[in-house]
Amino acid sequence: MIDVTDQNPRLLPLMETAGTCSHDADELRPRLGRWEELLGHARGRPDGPAFVWSLPAEHTDELSALVAAERECCSFLDLRVYHDAAGARLRVGVDPSRRPRPGGPADRALRLLTGHTSG
Template sequence: MSYRIAEAAKLVGVPTTTLRYYEDIGLVEAPARGRSGYRTYDDADIARLRFINATKNLGIPLSDVAEPARAYDVEDCSSVAHQVVEMVAERLTETQARIGELVALAAQLQTVSARLAGAPTAGACGADCPCATAAPAPLADRRTFVPLTRSPALQDQSATPIACSLDAGAVTDRVSEWQSLVQRASSREPISGGMALTFAVSAGLAAEITLLAAAEQDCCSFFTFTVRLTTGEIRLEVQAPADAADVVAAMFGTAA
């Protein structure tokens, strides 16, 4: 079939200006024009544009989308998919790092908020008042829980909160520890309520996994960790409530 630009844009799910922009930056070749001079798109054009848009929606820069877009018409699907997988892996690493940074920032903001709530009700601000102190000091004998989801389930006070009690300075290091461990897994598979990771058996690695899981469960009590040792392998099962599914995927990955 043949489609005009407005029809093509509607099928792809973008404004017509986006299709023109793709042409302007050389991401796609200019489509054929009909007798009236209007751009016309065929089904192959629509499929290619949907691929570009889907890849862009993963947060991959358009400059990086250009290479698999060129390969889309001339290479096997597996080759194109491999290029996208590599980009997704890089994007996932960046996103996981940002999660650690954002959780650390949230912890700092919660600490500052708690200190400001204790400001005196009378008197002028001074060097020692809470609002004049930029760097938050740790709250004595008090753990700060940073919510990791906006799920309504958090309103249930009897439920285990989807939250982390690590102080801000430790969050990024903890996320890095998990990322390093997950990269050493030989396989990952989804299980009910979470993810299972398999590692080659090693007494030192088993101890490392167990200690890290215990430390994580202490600050994020919504996680359940199970470590199984069998001949030749270590299996770590990570489970959490449904509301924490995105947290599990961000920290422990998805099925490989």
């Protein structure tokens, strides 16, 4: 398995700002829709304090595009992508001290990416 976060600086986690998203709810809605569609093809599971999604190879381009976009606006997320012959794994983590405000757009993104879509 290859950890591309060590090889591609665009995939390194950004941790400079607080747990906020630079988009408002209207801007974030289409991206969350893209994530929902992509994760519909994935298997997710908790992995300690993180959440891991496994995706088939045909979805790796969309995964890479969405991860790059999230790093531009939601720097509180620690997103790591691993590729192998079967496809890709996305590991989603967040520093507990940097969690976004409950109920806001950033919190909705975090809940979706960590498999907490109800409630």
